[in-house]
Amino acid sequence: MSIDQSTAAKVAKLARIKVDEDALPALAAEFNTILGFIEQLNEVDVDGVEPMVSVTPMRLKRRADGVTDGNQQAKVLSNAPDAREGFFAVPKVVE
Numbered sequence: 190m191s192i193d194q195s196t197a198a199k200v201a202k203l204a205r206i207k208v209d210e211d212a213l214p215a216l217a218a219e220f221n222t223i224l225g226f227i228e229q230l231n232e233v234d235v236d237g238v239e240p241m242v243s244v245t246p247m248r249l250k251r252r253a254d255g256v257t258d259g260n261q262q263a264k265v266l267s268n269a270p271d272a273r274e275g276f277f278a279v280p281k282v283v284e
Contacts, residue, residue, distance in 0.1 A: 190228075192220040
């Protein structure tokens with residue numbers, strides 16, 4: 190696959206990037222370099238290779254998934270301009 194100057198101009202327009210006419214050949218060449226690298230990667234045989242996050246084996250720390258009410262009602266409502274009976278009070282918006 191090859192990117193010509195008109196395609197590079199279209200991609201730049203879609204990305205909302207202003208590219209001068211004299212810079213289009215370099216942009217098209219850069220796109221072709223990137224696509225060439227992607228084609229190179231597609232040639233690699235990855236059958237049997239598991240996806241990994243890091244080169245070293247890592248396991249994310251996990252915590253118990255416990256449901257709580259937060260126990261912070263007073264702190265949450267302390268910044269409210271108007272709080273009544275433990276809830277935010279807001280003006281009526283529907284008549």
